[in-house]
Amino acid sequence: MPDTRELTYDPADLWELTLDDLEALEVGAGILGTGGGGNPYQGKLLTREAMKAGHKMTILSTDKIADDALCMSIGGIGAPVVGTERIREGREGLRCLQGMEELTGRKMDAIVCEEIGGANSMNPLVTAALGGLPVLDCDGMGRAFPEMQMTTFSIYGHSSTPSVMCDLHGNRVVFQHAVTEVFHERMARACVVAQGGAAMLATAPMPASFVRQNAIPQSYTKAIRLGRAVLDARRNGDDPVATVCALEGGRHVFTGKITDLKRHLRGGFAVGDLELGGFDGFQGQTASIAIQNEFLIFRREGEVEVTVPDLIIVLDVDTGYPITTEMLRYGQRIAVLAVPCHDLLRSARALDVVGPAAFGYPEIPFAPLAPLGQAA
Amino acid sequence: MPDTRELTYDPADLWELTLDDLEALEVGAGILGTGGGGNPYQGKLLTREAMKAGHKMTILSTDKIADDALCMSIGGIGAPVVGTERIREGREGLRCLQGMEELTGRKMDAIVCEEIGGANSMNPLVTAALGGLPVLDCDGMGRAFPEMQMTTFSIYGHSSTPSVMCDLHGNRVVFQHAVTEVFHERMARACVVAQGGAAMLATAPMPASFVRQNAIPQSYTKAIRLGRAVLDARRNGDDPVATVCALEGGRHVFTGKITDLKRHLRGGFAVGDLELGGFDGFQGQTASIAIQNEFLIFRREGEVEVTVPDLIIVLDVDTGYPITTEMLRYGQRIAVLAVPCHDLLRSARALDVVGPAAFGYPEIPFAPLAPLGQAA
Known part of the structure; x- marks a missing residue:
């Protein structure tokens, strides 16, 4: 579709991440993952590859984007142990973004992190970088949780369907409507097992005003600061x-x-x-x-x-x-x-x-x- | 969407089923079900209710429809034993039809039976009757099979995605793209288990010319004749x-x-x-x-x-x-x-x-x- 959107933020407000920031994020997100969220080391490798290929990874404060900007949250779904044995193909998240834009007929303005803990801190960065979008400085958990309905977005009233799930094989599933958030989780979870245990899933877009009010704030700032402090201490x-x-x-x-x-x-x-x-x-x-x-x-x-x-x-x-x-x-x-x-x-x-x-x-x-x- | 389609067949060619035909179909489809395809008795009850509510059930020969008419095949998915214990809500198939028309932006012209064996002989009749469409006199199996890729449509080259799956709760899942027919089956099967074990699934529409060439012919004619013969013998x-x-x-x-x-x-x-x-x-x-x-x-x-x-x-x-x-x-x-x-x-x-x-x-x-x- 033609890219007719107007910019919903000032590019001067973007914070561009460095390779050094990714190293710190790996450690910080690993700590906040409380054991889960996928292995951040492998997430970092994919992120680093994308950065080396010239894709910019930028973070934007939730205060610096227009209220009605469309924000799509994304994360990996599956068992972390599968992620360590089967490397992702790398463009699953981008296919989710494209799928969501086709489905809604609208361009997304920013990417939101479902879960700052573990590899799911890295996944939105790759998707956003390949799609030329910023990632908002927040997330839906402030840690990692095992199930999708456990985001502050779902908890505080956002319906996560229609959602788009893409795996490394090229399968694309749209959960068009789920009667409850838990049903969405159950159906997607069953489906990801059939896909081999790991996929990316993007949930229905939210206006930035909703994200600002209901997300855990400053997740990337905090995770990178935490990681850097631990690396320095070491x-x-x-x-x-x-x-x-x-x-x-x-x-x-x-x-x-x-x-x-x-x-x-x-x-x-x-x-x-x-x-x-x-x-x-x-x-x-x-x-x-x-x-x-x-x-x-x-x-x-x-x-x-x-x-x-x-x-x-x-x-x-x-x-x-x-x-x-x-x-x-x-x-x-x-x-x-x-x-x-x-x-x-x-x-x-x-x-x-x-x-x-x-x-x-x-x-x-x-x-x-x-x-x-x-x-x- | 506005119903702007032209009729792709002559209404004079429609064969309208009677309650008596349904009784015969129950027996014939049960025999052809080779043990599966869902219990035809319960399928018949739903069909009879729809017929009593004034919905016409019509069968059309595959020779009597325009080559480019859009035909959507539909069937129940799940374990038959669940079907005997949990009665369907009745409009799952209609929601699949509506979902497919929204998804493709096109009106369907006819319904095709995935599987003549068992309750899946009845399911397309209910969907078609509620949607005001005929069912073609053919099917994709000539019997019953346990998996979706086992239709002559899939076997002879039709890609069954995008498909739409609706359950009795109101959940709607779109399998937008599956890299293989078997992947489609696996994902849908996993998902239906999460939905409680039974749902209706409509597969990507086919032109009537493809159906004519690749379907098992005259399935309804044969199943009803078989059932009637057995009832007569008894x-x-x-x-x-x-x-x-x-x-x-x-x-x-x-x-x-x-x-x-x-x-x-x-x-x-x-x-x-x-x-x-x-x-x-x-x-x-x-x-x-x-x-x-x-x-x-x-x-x-x-x-x-x-x-x-x-x-x-x-x-x-x-x-x-x-x-x-x-x-x-x-x-x-x-x-x-x-x-x-x-x-x-x-x-x-x-x-x-x-x-x-x-x-x-x-x-x-x-x-x-x-x-x-x-x-x-």
């Missing part, structure tokens, strides 16, 4: 765990060795459990973490201590690198951090969708983690 | 088994009691095995039938005797009623008939898609059943 011999806690208002809840690991694919998800035996300040203690793509529930001596939607972050105790659920191995030495989630995820409306009960733990109430320095 | 105290064999060029291969039955749902299909102990002329013999929604392989004393795509038909030995796979019960007394399939299903191209190997029996060659009175 370089300077400082403690990356303390660095993350200080920046994110979190706390260091455990250090231990993985003594048991159950993990398998079920219905397109990586689900399982992780057992830990403590050392350093946690000698003699045991802990466990329940997994559904992300780290969901942290228990110490069998007692629940941290729950989703607060962030449970696992770092390699020696290198400070974030460890995604598919990279977990028996015997790994890890630090476990807990970080309070954004207030948009703590409303009653949000907890219905992303609280422990939504993940099959109706007996566990959400006890919000207090910020650093305050009692829980 | 009424007159004649042998329904002999009646079917005589009309369809088949043979009576076994009479026995079901001595064992394994059947379960796997990936949206009813799969299993049936063991038989013979009586009457088959006293002392054993036989078995392998099932995947339909009856696939008939073995006598462990030796393969009849295979898909030839028709393996199971009738109640006392009443002559066809028995679908989900109605099978331990202890039932059944007659097994074998009927040669249409030549369009016997080409090398067709056997790649509907021969024993396509169902997971690469070691079983297709040995075409000879017509009645000839040696095998």
Whole structure:
């Protein structure tokens, strides 16, 4: 279709990312991924290739775009473990963008990140760069979650259909109408399993005014700053765990060795459990973490201590690198951090969708983690 | 959209079905369903309701429509056993038709039956009646098959995407492009499981010239004639088994009691095995039938005797009623008939898609059943 749109933002407001920013984003998004969202290393490789091929990756503040600008959110869908074994073709997201523009008969103005955690921080950058669009500095989760209805967009009233899903083979599916957000998730999830376990999915466009009000703000700014701080700490011999806690208002809840690991694919998800035996300040203690793509529930001596939607972050105790659920191995030495989630995820409306009960733990109430320095 | 189409056929050529025709079709389609295609009794109830509400059901010969008329094939997708427990809402097919007309921006001229066997003989009648269109006197299988790529349309080169799938909840999915027919089947099948196990699916429209050349001809005429003959035989105290064999060029291969039955749902299909102990002329013999929604392989004393795509038909030995796979019960007394399939299903191209190997029996060659009175 002819590109007749007027620019809905001032190009002078665009922040162009560098290769160095991508390195920092890899680390920051990995940490915010709370174990999921896809492996950010592989996401970075695709992003770097696109950047090297001359495609600009630009970030735009949600304050700097017209209210009625059309924003399309996009993310990878599938089990992270598939992403590590099957490399994407690279233009799945662009095909989603083209498909959405054909479907709606309208040009999109900006791309929105579904999920800042993991590879899904990188996927919108590739799509936007290939499509010549900016990515807004925000996201729909402020972390990673395993299911599509778990965005602040869906939680606060956006209907994510019609959506467009494209895989590496060239299949294109349009979820024209779903009666609920959960039905959309179920149908897309079943379909992605049939496609081999990984695809890109773009949801129905939103006006920028809606995004501004309902997205987790400044996600790229924060993730890149976090990643850079950890890289600096590593370089300077400082403690990356303390660095993350200080920046994110979190706390260091455990250090231990993985003594048991159950993990398998079920219905397109990586689900399982992780057992830990403590050392350093946690000698003699045991802990466990329940997994559904992300780290969901942290228990110490069998007692629940941290729950989703607060962030449970696992770092390699020696290198400070974030460890995604598919990279977990028996015997790994890890630090476990807990970080309070954004207030948009703590409303009653949000907890219905992303609280422990939504993940099959109706007996566990959400006890919000207090910020650093305050009692829980 | 405004209905600006010109009529592509002469209304005088339409054959309007009666309630009596539906009764005969139920029996005939049940027999041709070879155990699958959905329970025709429930299909008939929906058809009868629509007819009683004043909707005309008309059949049109494929010779009596313009070459370039747009024909949309439609059928139910899902496991038959779900269809017996969850009644359809009734307008799923109409929503598919409306969805296809929106998608293509063109009005359809006629409806085509994907599968004459089972309830899928009835589904196109309901859709066409509600949409004010005729159903062509043909189908894509001449029987029932468990998967969508197993139509003569797909086999002989029609790409079935873009397709539209609608469920009773109101979900609508468009398979915009599938790289292969099998991918289309896999994605739609996965999706229908997420929708609860049953939906209607309309495939990309075909010109009437293509349908005329590649469809199994006169399916409704034949199914209604077959059903009427069986009903007459029953009424007159004649042998329904002999009646079917005589009309369809088949043979009576076994009479026995079901001595064992394994059947379960796997990936949206009813799969299993049936063991038989013979009586009457088959006293002392054993036989078995392998099932995947339909009856696939008939073995006598462990030796393969009849295979898909030839028709393996199971009738109640006392009443002559066809028995679908989900109605099978331990202890039932059944007659097994074998009927040669249409030549369009016997080409090398067709056997790649509907021969024993396509169902997971690469070691079983297709040995075409000879017509009645000839040696095998």
